[in-house]
Structures are given as structure tokens and as C-alpha cells.
Amino acid sequence: MNKVWLHEMTWEEVKEAIKKSNGIVLIPIGSTEQHGRHLPLGTDTFVAIALAEEAAKKTGVVVAPPIFYGWSPHHMVLPGTITIRPEVLIELLYDIIKSLKEHGFNKFIVINGHRIVNIPWIQIAAERAQRELKVKVVIFDPAYMSKEIADKLGFGPIGHGEEIETSHMLYIRPELVYMNKAVDYKHEERRLYHIDPRSTRDTLCYVPSTRESMKKVATISGGIVGEPTKASKEKGKKYHEHLVRRLIEVIENMKQS
Numbered sequence: 001m002n003k004v005w006l007h008e009m010t011w012e013e014v015k016e017a018i019k020k021s022n023g024i025v026l027i028p029i030g031s032t033e034q035h036g037r038h039l040p041l042g043t044d045t046f047v048a049i050a051l052a053e054e055a056a057k058k059t060g061v062v063v064a065p066p067i068f069y070g071w072s073p074h075h076m077v078l079p080g081t082i083t084i085r086p087e088v089l090i091e092l093l094y095d096i097i098k099s100l101k102e103h104g105f106n107k108f109i110v111i112n113g114h115r116i117v118n119i120p121w122i123q124i125a126a127e128r129a130q131r132e133l134k135v136k137v138v139i140f141d142p143a144y145m146s147k148e149i150a151d152k153l154g155f156g157p158i159g160h161g162e163e164i165e166t167s168h169m170l171y172i173r174p175e176l177v178y179m180n181k182a183v184d185y186k187h188e189e190r191r192l193y194h195i196d197p198r199s200t201r202d203t204l205c206y207v208p209s210t211r212e213s214m215k216k217v218a219t220i221s222g223g224i225v226g227e228p229t230k231a232s233k234e235k236g237k238k239y240h241e242h243l244v245r246r247l248i249e250v251i252e253n254m255k256q257s
Contacts, residue, residue: 004056007065014062018104021061022255025105026052027096028063029122030113031070034078036161036224037181039169041080042068043161047142048113050172050240055247059255062105064096070114071121074209077218086121093125101133107254108137111247115143115158116195116206136257140250142168142243147198149242153235158196159187162226164239171236182228185221 003009006025009017030045040046045068052063072083084092097108110126112118119141126137143158155164169177194203209217217223 002057004053004061004063005065006062014103017062021105023104023106024061024109024251024254025100025107026056026061026063026109026111027093028052028066028111028113029070029093029118030066030068031072031082031118032068033070033072033075033081033083034218034223035165036183036228037222038178038183038224038228039161039166040173040176043165043169044070044113044115046113046173046176047165047168048111051113051140051142051243051247052111054244055251058244059248059251061251064100067092067096070118071208072114072117074211074214075223077211077214078223086124089118089121090125090128093122094129097125097129097135097137098133101129101135106135107257108135109247109250109254110137110139112139112141115141116197117208136254138250138254140247144197145243145246146239149239150198153238154230155235155239156227156230157194157199159224159226161224162228163230163235164226166228166231167233167236168239169236170231170233171240174233179229179231181222182231183221183224184227184229185217185224186227187217187225 028048030048032041035043045066049066056063069084071086072081075081129137194201195206
């Protein structure tokens, strides 16, 4: 059976897939939010989908339908963004895991394409699921899982719609990228506040920006923070392949646990 997406299978195929996958299922989560003038609103989810699909095809595990929504209050300054309250997202993810556990899945890999903003509510849902449902849940986040390659590729710090996201999208969904509209904008650096997981400096913890500060970014750069004009498909390919290798490693380790 070549299918990996749960929603493309019949219930009989799912029953068989649970056995073949060793009870492992991937859950891609992203967002629907502005990514400047050059990237689509679904960028974060497309990233999670691409990683999940490729790793699943190479390992024989199942991929649950993607969640196209995340916590995006600061991006509501531009049209199209949809933000869901964290408490609602916690319940949604918990119910997904609970439903799949009832059918026989017991190991879950949540692939987060929305970076640090989604992590708090995913952590809360994952802890509750492990405690109450007696399942295993791990969180695979590209920003944390690419710290060993990001510097080698010459990527600047994480921002929004910057060189990293743009390079990745140029590789996985180039037809949705408008490089002629890419605009660079670097925030003035604030001492003791660095959101990039690669940073080794002392830092305050992340809090989503206010709408007022995001309005300034929207006016200057169309919603971008970083240097997307430095992006390339070649760097996106290397970045993607690194992440897929790491995801496969996580899956194989989970199969043996």
C-alpha cells in the first residue's frame, strides 16, 4: 500500500496501516497567516506537510490530516490570517490523539511548522495525552531540528518569511513563491531578547508581538522580518533533506521503543 495520508484511506486500509506503521502516526500542524507579499498564507502548514509526507513514504507510517490553523494573534494586522485561541487548539489536538489512540495508534509525532508560537499549546496537549491516554508524543520542530545545519547554509536569524522559510518554499512549493515581491527588513536588535533557538545568548522568553508593533512591520515590509532576498532553492533542498533525515531518525527510534 503506497498511501500515507489517513484521509485518503478506507477504514480497512487504516486497520492494516496501524499494524504496518507500528502504531506511529504523524500530525502536521502549521498556521494560516500572512507571510509577506511573496509567500502564501499556508507556508507553515505546507512545510509540515512536505516533511511528514516524504518521511512517511520512506518509513511506512501514517500521516493524519494536517491542521491548517495555529495561534497567530500578532499577524491579524494583514488580511487572510486566521488565529485560533490556544485553549481551543489544545482541545483539538488532544481529541485527535484520543480518537486515533482508540483505533490502535499509540505513538505520535507532532510536526510543527509554525515555530515557537505553536509550541506552548502543543506541549500542554502532548503532556495531557501522555498522562491521561498513556501514549507517546514527541514534537518535531524544524527550527530546533535544524540548528546543526542552519549556520552551515549561511542562514540569518529566524524572523518571519525570511531566508529560511523562503528557501524551503522555493524547494517544496516554488509555484507559490513570488521572489519579485520579496522585501528585506531587519528588526533593530534588542538586548536580552533573541527568539532564534540557535542563539546561545541570554534572552527573555518569547511573547507574541502586539498588533501595534506588527502594524509597523506590515507598513515597512508587508509583514516580513528577515532577508528573504537571500533565499535559494539549493539551500532549501539541503535544509529540507536534513530535516527529513532527522524525522526518519525519530520515527525509526520510536519504532524500536
